[in-house]
Amino acid sequence: MQTAQARNAREGITGVVLYDDSRFFQWLEGPEDGVERVMGSIRNDRRHTDLEVLSHHASPARRFDGWDMKLAARGIDPALWQGDVLEPPREIINDLRQRPAAAPNLLAKLIPLSGATGDSPLVKSLAGKSLGSATASILKDVLLTTVIPLLLHRRGWSAADAQHVLENPRAPELAELLVASDQAASLDLIRELRGEYVEARHLFAPLFEPGARSLGDLWGDDFCSEFEVTLGLCRMQTAIRLLGADTPRAVLSGVEPRxxxxxxxxxxxxxxxxxxxxxxxxxxxxxxxxxxxxxxxxxxxxxxxxxxxxxxxxxxxxxxxxxxxxxxxxxxxxxxxxxxxxxxxxxxxxxxxxxxxxxxxxxxxxxxxxxxxxxxxxxxxxxxxxxxxxxxxxxxxx
Ligand SMILES: Cc1cc2nc3c(=O)[nH]c(=O)nc-3n(C[C@H](O)[C@H](O)[C@H](O)COP(=O)(O)O)c2cc1C
The missing domain is CATH 3.40.50.280 (Cobalamin-binding domain)
Incomplete structure (x- = not known):
């Protein structure tokens, strides 16, 4: 492990390797050529049999940022290691046994929520609480006390334009960033794309709505958990607030509909x-x-x-x-x-x-x-x- 960690550090690779009863599950992430080189070494290592790649894809962000190829295994004495060792929860081991193909998603569950999501008070208050009424009341607060009052826009596109909205090709990338460990990366992408649209709200249809569907697809592909989808949607709502608003809202003539x-x-x-x-x-x-x-x-x-x-x-x-x-x-x-x-x-x-x-x-x-x-x-x-x-x-x- 220590030799591998040193080499991975040189290649800029992070991740986790989980040992369970003669089987290893490993997540490697980093620059493409570095990952390929390390995979080449692992393939050539005759100590392995039945090597199987469960998922291989490009990703705009690391999920194990700062994780120097930690080892997760049961019953290992952490004192024998230099800190990079985890005791995996029994449910994860059991799930891996039953559904090895879901390993990418299951390994991601090893990331503790607090470390994975930064210091956002919203996320902190979500951590450890069950979904449902707690999330609902937090989102309600965000929506009513900050999102709506801050979004004062003037009239923008006409309704006819709505028929011609194209999905932004980077919406799937946004979804991946929303479930990645580094929340700032998703905000950076939103800020970058903000410049392409006349007003912040013009990002809703081409970016946020298809981005939300891509989040659902990530879950469908077992790439993230239901909780992460909810967290991603929540981050999207936070981003809408952070986009801010600089223009007054339209004034409707006549009686406002309720x-x-x-x-x-x-x-x-x-x-x-x-x-x-x-x-x-x-x-x-x-x-x-x-x-x-x-x-x-x-x-x-x-x-x-x-x-x-x-x-x-x-x-x-x-x-x-x-x-x-x-x-x-x-x-x-x-x-x-x-x-x-x-x-x-x-x-x-x-x-x-x-x-x-x-x-x-x-x-x-x-x-x-x-x-x-x-x-x-x-x-x-x-x-x-x-x-x-x-x-x-x-x-x-x-
Ligand atoms: C379960 C397991 C995981 C491994 N992971 C890594 C790794 O992440 N990085 C690495 O450099 N070597 C890793 N190795 C060691 C490689 O298989 C290989 O022995 C080592 O990279 C030396 O390769 P080389 O002779 O091509 O330099 C791992 C070995 C095992 C058994």
């Missing part, structure tokens, strides 16, 4: 709700963001005050097709509870971008594929609902 924005109860990912809130705010609307714990809490909100449009969203990262039947029930209950008999329901999330689901599948009026279009769709939905209201009662939608 829009209630919420993740579907039970959905822990809130990026779509955050992007839609910020977009509408910058367009001069006054959306109300809520995080109802269950369908009843949502129904209570709708029966307590008038709402023109309800915007419900599923994860921007995960497909969530399995949640559509439940969403249908949520929407039916919301309509029953609403003071507004012509409530317009807009749904969003990855299921409606790629999954082929459309709004009426779940009892919604419209499915939004991007926050860039959400104000136009809502205005259109309200016009249609208004038309329906002026028709004879028998021909109304509800």
């Amino acid at each position: 829009v209630l924005i919420a993740p579907v109860p039970g959905e822990q990912h809130q990026l779509v709700a955050a992007l839609d809130s910020e977009w509408l705010w910058s367009e001069g609307w006054s959306p109300q963001a809520e995080f109802p714990a269950d369908d009843r809490a949502l129904a209570d909100l709708l029966s307590a005050s008038w709402v023109d449009v309800l915007d419900l969203s599923l994860s921007a990262a995960f497909h969530r097709e399995d949640r559509l039947p439940r969403l249908t029930r949520t929407i039916a209950q919301a309509r029953r509870a609403s003071l507004n008999p012509a409530l317009v329901v807009v749904v969003g999330g990855r299921a409606f971008v790629e999954g082929g689901a459309v709004g009426p599948d779940v009892g919604a009026d419209i499915a939004s594929r991007t926050s860039l279009d959400v104000d136009r769709l809502m205005a259109q939905g309200m016009r249609t609902a208004g038309d329906a209201r002026s028709r004879p009662a028998g021909s109304r939608r509800r």
Whole structure:
């Protein structure tokens, strides 16, 4: 190990090697040519049999930054080593035995959260807490106390431009950086790309939305955990705040529609709700963001005050097709509870971008594929609902 560590240091290689009962799992990362040279040595080493490469890919950032090829093994006396030794948790060893192909993801779990994510207070407060209500309340705080008030933009692209948004080719790279150990690298990329767009919010559709889907793909490929996806989305929301805003928001003439924005109860990912809130705010609307714990809490909100449009969203990262039947029930209950008999329901999330689901599948009026279009769709939905209201009662939608 010590000879290997010295050579790896010369090659600029970091990583971890885990020993379990005559099998080794190793993660090597660094400059491509250095990794190739070390892999060549390992291949030629006749002490190994059945060498298998489980994953080999380019990555914009290190996951084991500062890790000088640590050894992870059970029952090793750390006193015999010079510090670079870890006792791997039993669950990781068990998982590796059952799913050796998932080793890249499982080895990444050896990175302690505190060391891997810097000193961000947001991340610190997430560390060690279960997902769900804790994350929801932290994200709610960030959204309501900092994200929305800071994002004061003037009107930008017209709705027609929304049809022509191209995904930024570096969105997948952003996703990898968001789950990498160095959070600063993802912010650097966002800052770099910020210059390509007229306003910070014009990054939403080409970068953040496809970046969120790429995060879901990293999870699907077993490259990162569900927690890391959530953390990545959370970092994205933090980045939106850090981008700042320098322009006043648009002023809408006439009566402002009342829009209630919420993740579907039970959905822990809130990026779509955050992007839609910020977009509408910058367009001069006054959306109300809520995080109802269950369908009843949502129904209570709708029966307590008038709402023109309800915007419900599923994860921007995960497909969530399995949640559509439940969403249908949520929407039916919301309509029953609403003071507004012509409530317009807009749904969003990855299921409606790629999954082929459309709004009426779940009892919604419209499915939004991007926050860039959400104000136009809502205005259109309200016009249609208004038309329906002026028709004879028998021909109304509800
Ligand atoms: C499980 C295991 C992991 C190893 N990892 C490394 C490594 O990360 N870096 C390295 O230089 N050698 C590593 N080695 C040693 C190499 O297999 C090889 O013996 C050494 O690099 C000398 O190669 P050379 O004769 O081509 O110089 C490892 C050996 C084992 C058994």
